[in-house]
Amino acid sequence: MSATPTTPGTAPAGPDMHSWTVKVREAGVEALxxxxxxxxGQPTYVASWIYMFGVASIASxxxxxxxxxxxxxxxPAWWHDTSIGHFFNSIHMWGxxxxxxxxxxxxxxxxxxxxxxxxxxRVWITGAIIFLVAVPTALTGYVSQQNFDAQWIxxxxxDGLNSVGVGAFFNVTNFGQMYSWHILLLPVAVVLLVSAHVxxxxxHGVVPPFELEKRPEFAAAADGAPxxxxxxxxxxQS
Amino acid sequence: MSRFSRMIHPKDDxxxxxxxxxxxxxxxxLFIAIGVITLLALLLTILFSSxxxxxxxxxxxxxxxxxxxxxxxxxxxxxxxxxxxxGPPYNHNGSGQEAWIIKPQKWLGVSHPINTEQxxxxxxxxTIPNDPALTAALAQYKAAPEKQKxxxxxxxxxxxxETATAEEEKKTPPNTVSESNGTVVVKTSANAGPVPLxxxxxxxxxxxxxxxxxxxxxKQFFQTDYTKPLLFMADGGLLSERAEQQHLLGDQWGxxxxxxxxxxxxxxxxxxxxxxxxxxxxxxxxxxxxxxxMGVLSIAFICIPFIPVVNRIPRWIxxxxxxxxxxxxxxxxx
Amino acid sequence: MGHIGxxxxxxxxxxxxxxxxxxxxxxxxxxxxxxxxGLMFVAFFAALLLPFPGAxxxxxxxx
Numbered sequence: 001m002s003a004t005p006t007t008p009g010t011a012p013a014g015p016d017m018h019s020w021t022v023k024v025r026e027a028g029v030e031a032l033x034x035x036x037x038x039x040x041g042q043p044t045y046v047a048s049w050i051y052m053f054g055v056a057s058i059a060s061x062x063x064x065x066x067x068x069x070x071x072x073x074x075x076p077a078w079w080h081d082t083s084i085g086h087f088f089n090s091i092h093m094w095g096x097x098x099x100x101x102x103x104x105x106x107x108x109x110x111x112x113x114x115x116x117x118x119x120x121x122r123v124w125i126t127g128a129i130i131f132l133v134a135v136p137t138a139l140t141g142y143v144s145q146q147n148f149d150a151q152w153i154x155x156x157x158x159d160g161l162n163s164v165g166v167g168a169f170f171n172v173t174n175f176g177q178m179y180s181w182h183i184l185l186l187p188v189a190v191v192l193l194v195s196a197h198v199x200x201x202x203x204h205g206v207v208p209p210f211e212l213e214k215r216p217e218f219a220a221a222a223d224g225a226p227x228x229x230x231x232x233x234x235x236x237q238s
Numbered sequence: 239m240s241r242f243s244r245m246i247h248p249k250d251d252x253x254x255x256x257x258x259x260x261x262x263x264x265x266x267x268l269f270i271a272i273g274v275i276t277l278l279a280l281l282l283t284i285l286f287s288s289x290x291x292x293x294x295x296x297x298x299x300x301x302x303x304x305x306x307x308x309x310x311x312x313x314x315x316x317x318x319x320x321x322x323x324x325g326p327p328y329n330h331n332g333s334g335q336e337a338w339i340i341k342p343q344k345w346l347g348v349s350h351p352i353n354t355e356q357x358x359x360x361x362x363x364x365t366i367p368n369d370p371a372l373t374a375a376l377a378q379y380k381a382a383p384e385k386q387k388x389x390x391x392x393x394x395x396x397x398x399x400e401t402a403t404a405e406e407e408k409k410t411p412p413n414t415v416s417e418s419n420g421t422v423v424v425k426t427s428a429n430a431g432p433v434p435l436x437x438x439x440x441x442x443x444x445x446x447x448x449x450x451x452x453x454x455x456x457k458q459f460f461q462t463d464y465t466k467p468l469l470f471m472a473d474g475g476l477l478s479e480r481a482e483q484q485h486l487l488g489d490q491w492g493x494x495x496x497x498x499x500x501x502x503x504x505x506x507x508x509x510x511x512x513x514x515x516x517x518x519x520x521x522x523x524x525x526x527x528x529x530x531x532m533g534v535l536s537i538a539f540i541c542i543p544f545i546p547v548v549n550r551i552p553r554w555i556x557x558x559x560x561x562x563x564x565x566x567x568x569x570x571x572x
Numbered sequence: 573m574g575h576i577g578x579x580x581x582x583x584x585x586x587x588x589x590x591x592x593x594x595x596x597x598x599x600x601x602x603x604x605x606x607x608x609x610g611l612m613f614v615a616f617f618a619a620l621l622l623p624f625p626g627a628x629x630x631x632x633x634x635x
Contacts, residue, residue, distance in 0.1 A: 037590065041259035043567035044630040049619035052271070061272035063279050080290060083582075090288035094279045100505050104274075104614050112557040116543035118252030128540040135505065144501075148291040149497050152481050154464075155472035156493070163335040163525035164533075167343030168327045168349040173469065176462025208255045209562040210553060212571035260630045287583030485591050491600050499587040501604040514598045560620040564627065 023189040032205065037202055045209050054201075055107035060099035065187060066123065072183050076146060098137060103131065115207040125198040133189055140182035143172050154178075246303040257569075274484040289498045291484070296453070296467060300444035303417055306423045307444060308437050309398040310474040314354035315433065316391030319473045322354040322550035327351065328469070343367040343526070350465055358470050363439055372439050382431070390431035397424050420445070488513050508532070 325332030334343030397414035
């Protein structure tokens with residue numbers, strides 16, 4: 001036993017820089033120290049309801065996954081056989097409608113902010129991919145309903161997918177395959193992408209406003225003199 | 239930033255924010271959002287519930303539309319049904335859709351083989367026990383050369399197709415097809431061999447639910463793949479008749495819609511739109527062409543930060559002045 | 573479940589009838605979808621125009 005006190009969880013002789021564990025930990029903490037991962041403040045320009053639609057998208061996803069998990073607990077026939085099952089199916093369906101609603105409004109807001117600026121292209125890219133993965137996630141759900149809607153959507157969608165060769169390995173009329181993709185593979189993909197997206201937002205912060213010409217009295221303040229309204233300090237040009 | 243990065247990234251002098259921060263509780267915001275969305279989902283559920291139209295079965299199809307069923311069945315037998323002529327991934331009887339030299343449907347090959355003659359007709363008929371007349375008919379059919387099989391099936395199919403075409407064009411159908419005592423009677427002008435007995439037996443089997451079961455369990459007891467019964471039903475008119483009533487057909491923008499009066503998939507608006515306009519509307523290759531356009535647009539959507547003009551529009555049309563109005567007011571920006 | 577539970581489980585409005593459509597030239601959209609899309613525009617512009625709470629904290633707050 002070492003005579004010198006050690007931090008629980010760390011090797012006694014100090015961190016070994018060849019250790020993969022140490023490398024991953026140091027990289028993670030450098031990219032996202034706790035205050036950056038979960039900041040308790042936001043820039044003063046975060047002052048619009050449009051900023052709520054990102055977290056609303058996450059909230060909708062939570063409702064979808066929770067109601068979906070309850071449906072999965074009881075199996076795919078449950079919602080046809082019982083009122084309570086149908087109730088949770090309804091929550092799942094409306095959760096999906098709300099998800100696409102708030103996600104697209106979030107997308108509109110981010111486009112009109114040109115939120116990819118300042119090194120945030122990966123935030124935009126992950127966000128766009130989330131939308132594009134959410135669409136087949138919904139499709140696999142629709143064809144897993146085991147009702148007339150599922151029959152029709154499957155027999156129609158197969159033509160589009162077959163035409164580009166995807167139907168050769170992704171068969172929308174195969175319930176077992178579609179149900180597996182819907183309750184496991186695609187939700188995992190969406191959650192991983194959303195996590196990457198949110199961590200990238202935390203890394204770069206919320207995109208600052210476009211810069212405009214300052215009024216003369218405020219332009220003087222940029223030199224360091226107190227501004228008329230105690231306005232913010234020097235900001236870059238966009 | 240590397241030289242490559244500088245090349246593809248738009249000119250961007252956005253600086254890191256050096257201004258003020260204010261207290262903002264992200265975790266509380268998340269919980270509030272979960273509460274609001276949950277309440278909205280509950281409210282919508284209580285107000286509207288969700289649709290659940292019962293699926294069609296082959297039994298229902300054969301009972302409600304016996305002539306339509308028989309027409310589809312004989313076309314499966316003679317290889318002229320949509321599934322029979324589909325091509326990959328079901329069979330090699332067609333080359334599938336293509337866009338110039340791009341033929342992915344053909345390239346990816348047959349991954350879910352379906353022989354409509356055997357799988358939809360002869361196979362189910364072979365499961366019927368204790369029917370010497372049917373057994374003899376099947377033996378006669380299977381022993382005949384291909385050319386003879388086709389002639390028999392086409393003789394039986396011709397009056398049925400003429401009747402179907404007349405109904406589609408809203409003309410008076412010829413008097414060659416009728417229903418009597420739950421059977422379909424077809425007056426053929428040429429010898430149809432064992433085909434009429436086979437078709438009558440298949441209709442009776444279908445009405446009893448036997449074809450539903452037979453198509454599903456043809457490989458083994460446990461199955462989760464409904465491809466065969468779905469493709470067979472889709473070759474007939476029952477599913478499309480129900481779909482038309484529910485505004486789910488392609489020219490009704492059906493892929494955006496849900497059954498009943500529920501909201502559907504509004505996010506598929508652009509995908510649905512292409513099918514309504516030429517040249518896609520009348521094209522045999524509509525699916526691959528639309529998929530390719532949507533593929534290009536999806537990649538463009540991901541790459542918006544790099545696309546000239548598109549990545550500058552938010553600067554030119556100042557919706558951002560509404561978003562950041564408080565910031566501009568407080569910092570004295572004009 | 574009691575009768576209150578049963579009332580919650582049944583829908584107040586029955587939407588299980590063929591949809592009405594909004595038709596314009598080659599565009600045929602269900603009323604439900606038009607309502608959803610319309611509400612999205614309403615939500616977007618409301619979000620841009622409505623004041624966001626906390627203005628005094630933003631004016632007086634420290635970094």
